[in-house]
Amino acid sequence: MALRRTARHAGAGRRRARADAHRAGRRGQRAIFHRLRDALCEFGPGLELRVVPDVARRRRYLRLPARSGVSSGRNGAVRGNRNAGRACPQRRVVLADEPPLAALGLCRAGPAVTATVKAKPSLRANKHMPESTSRDIQTQYDAIVIGGGVNGCGVARDLALRGVKVLLIEKGDFAMGTSWTSSGMIHGGARYLLSDIATTKKSCTDAGYIRCIAPHLIFRIPLMMPILKRDGLKGRINLEGADALFTVYDRYQPLKGGNPHIRLTPEEARRIEPMLAENLLGAVQTDEWGIDVPRLCVINILDAVEHGATAASWTAVTGFLREGRAVTGVAYEDRVTGRRGEARAGIVVNCAGPWATRVAEMAGARVELRPAKGIHLVLDRRISNIGVIAQAVDGRQVFVIPHENVSVIGTTDDDYFGDLDDIRILEDEIEYLLRAMETVLPRIREARIVKTIAGLRPTLFEQAKYEDDLTRDHRVFDHEREDGVPGLITLAGGKLAAYRIMAEDATDLACTKLGNRERCQTHLLPLPGGKGMPDIEGLAAKYRLDPYVVKRLAARQGSRTPAVLALIDENPAFANYVCTCEPVLEAELRYAIRREFVRHAVDLIGRCRLAEGPCQGYGCIVQAATIFGQERGLSPDDVADEALLIAQSKWRWRRDILAGPHLAQEELYRLVHLAVLDPLHVLKHRKEVF
Template identity: 45%
Template sequence: MTAPSAHDVVVIGGGVTGAGIARDLSLRGLSVLLLEKGDWGAGTSGSSSWMIHGGPRYLEFDWDTTRLSCVDAGHIVTIARNLVYRVVFLIPVMPHDRNNIERMETAMEVYDRFQPLKHAHPHRRLTGQEALQAEPGLSPDVIAAVTMEEWGVDPHRLVYANVQDAVAHGARALNHTRVTELVKDGGKVLGVRYRTADGATSEARARAVVNATGPWSPELGAMAGVDIRLRPAKGIHIVYPHRISNFSISAESVDGRDLLMVAHAGFTLLGTTDDDFYGDLDSVDVLEDEVDYLLQGFERVFPRIRDYRPVRTTTGVRPTLFKWRKYEDELSRRYEVIDHASQDADGFITIAGGKLSMYRLMAEETSDAVCRKLGHQVASTTASRPLPGNESDPEAPAELAARCGISALAAMKLQSRHGTNAEKVLDEGGTSRILCRCEPVTEAELVYAARREQVRTLADAFRRVGVAAGPCAGAACILRTAEVIGRELGWSASQRFDAAREFVRGAWLGRAPVLNQAGWAQEELAQGAMRGLMGFDGSR
């Protein structure tokens, strides 16, 4: 083991909140070490519904969370303009719904008061005929509808933008690095011991250690000898590799819970379940029953939903604060910053609970607590300071495309991830070759990700640039991806093959629950194109 490194703060957890804390503290001039056992945003953050929203359903029992979410959503929209886009919801009212159109519009009128906080437009009321004209795929039984506007975001890029800015201001950030032990002396936490991806063990000393590990917070708390109570809630999404509708649509499940079909830029998310979870946080499976539960709920408002072929599922666990007796979807999304000094763990601070759309506020308040403990009197600037690539307005995608020899769509996708740094990304790779037709990712961006964005696996590349996220699910591009990344990271031919096989096997777990007859046919075709990747003997 090498000599311990010294930092003001060690932040454990590379989801959006941990990355936000690292950025906030770095901007305040503190030295920060950020550690993540997997990849940036690979846990709860990446398995979200990809929205920055206020959450109108919380108006029933938690107005303050709705207000705070809308306020912070407004800040996020301002500092991350290249990452966000408007998402317009169509909320149909069906016969026998618990909320008739009058109650629904009253709720929307209340929510309209919060909409200016996040730069969104007020609702509109539609008749049943107008709703069907806007979206013919709705059930002919629809009585009326209201519209609502939220914001979509790529959570993986949002997380990495925060990591990138933290590093630019002096932080050290390590992914694929697992904390194995907290260093304690009596009632004080002095630092951490951690193991990097190559198996090397190191120690870092710090004046404060922040636990931003989301649903894993109790596990890390146990290392410090403190009890952190959460009520973890599992949620799944079905992913379609195209837009089913130009609108996002809400529905109601058989047991009355809210479901959403969210239309993003080039794909659709249908979700989400919300169930107490007691299993292994590092091995969360999607069940076919959960898929059927979502489809059953949406069939009522969108009868042809089963005609559309999904490409995969996603799943994650929310770090909900503990509450007895409440149904899972009624639990508050409030958060709590906990200083464990009174529990014989001075110097150890936990941030628990919350939601993606107020990550910046959670990071600011956690950073405030750290600064008070360290006597560091510098205010947060993250509410107004742009994230990387948002310092100025981007040029028109067509102009970038013409100058760099790529399609306008590829240019637009590149700008949505890198903002005004898009051309620099292309210059780094030195090629305009497109890696995959169904997701116009350039090889140059993949080269840049391997060199500059800590991509160490093909799953990292999936999160960072969207490779294998389209209809081919990697069949047309994963081997070439392994070649490009392997060349940059010095992989041998066998290592490149092993990396591709590992990705395909991991992706299979998300695809299997949604494979219908057509899906199985595509799977056979894909396996023919990638023979040998699922196993040396050709077996699945």
């Protein structure tokens, strides 16, 4: 009884404390709002400040995409294979309408504070290399590729290497679609051995080629599959089954330079990974390759451009040019400048990933896909020494992989019927992954989720199959033959791991139609940076940098690392770290801005892994935007806009997890940011450098 009374008192105390905190929070919000308003008014007229009373208007001012009528939360996404086809109402996690500016620490909800971001009419032309803007687009090409994901970039490179004059158009930054949201493994997928052995073989073969043409971008991921005692006899069968499966997989491992699997006793497994659960029966360890996907896309497009291609990012294809039923080109709109134009070509290749159906429809052609949603969770630390695989409640395999200074948990696989451009993550999906992982890593919830990632697999349509059982094979649609629409082909389905072979298939068909007889060379010629690794220790000594920092840089830039570091000769300050939680050098940012088609500062996230560490950008957003502004000669107002765009993009991946301790940490970061870094102060006092 006494205990219960104490608990009741403690409960009342907690409620009082919460009410006090709430009142203090409102006072704090008001204070921050007034401070921000004063600072912005003083700072300049570029940022417009308004108090927007209701959520609907807030959304409009913030230019958030409207939610689709059929949102995943209310209808489509269904948890787990066995439930496929059954709608289940699910609850979204709190704070969906929090303004993205909060992510930068500039403001938060309460009286909503918004900054309207003006489209910049033009940025100063890059003196080192053409920007990837619509200004570079000519009116006539041999081929036009729609979509700058891994497949589109692969096709553009293949076409350019065969001497075809090609234009690639991407509506966001390169890789910004599904490619960015993938697990980034170039693997055969041992589990496909059970249903789709041809895909395993093809993926392993192509992974072997990718390993040769981009050796700097790939990294080995040792993966352990612990089997628990809890399942009794079933556990022992599982262990033997896993051993047998990986024995078969070992036959394909040499194709990609993988190691054969090994079987571990519980003691051996725990020696490798001490965080494992107690009730181990044994484990099987294998390995796969991981790859930096945004950079894979960028170096493909760099190579294409170095071989004569044109690339335009942040430019959307809005329609097709037609002669009768034939497609003869595309109409496009630059999403930065608003500029519209048309370009003609002998063949148009639709590589729009999950959007391929929509793009084909614009030409009256048909591409049937079954988009499947997959999510990842990013934790604020490395929670294991190696990758660990666990079995989810429905029998699917999920994993956690330590990567750089964070860990990545993935992934789900659910039919998706919602808005392709606004994929929300559900509380149930997060719980599904965490519950699976904590069976083998019981302390996993001690880590904080700092980011979520959601993407759509552009899987080929098949009826009456669970999502996991759908083929991962690809298809090249010849719309002249299939729909009577000459001039258009579509590449869809498949896997990142086989992107090069897929691109080769699509390019073969495009070249046949163009009468080009050149052979594919993409498996023979190294991608930019792929001509061997530089002398890490030598470069570290020369530029007085930590070898670890140079090694991280070399993992992105490979043989081009010395060219990046040479910028430090131009100005020793370029050796500064922009981000400290995962060291990113100022020189790397400047190199990317000058040479790698960066149109917005936000593009630096994919080029340099900016703001991808545990702090998710709190320490580096303003810095990066300022550097971008210096390189492009922007006004402080425009720099602030660029900073806000990065914050908004980072916010998109965090908005669905902000509850409980995550929210508290977010608030702490925000206050630290305001109090210590004082972004507006930094921007204001950097005026003189522009």
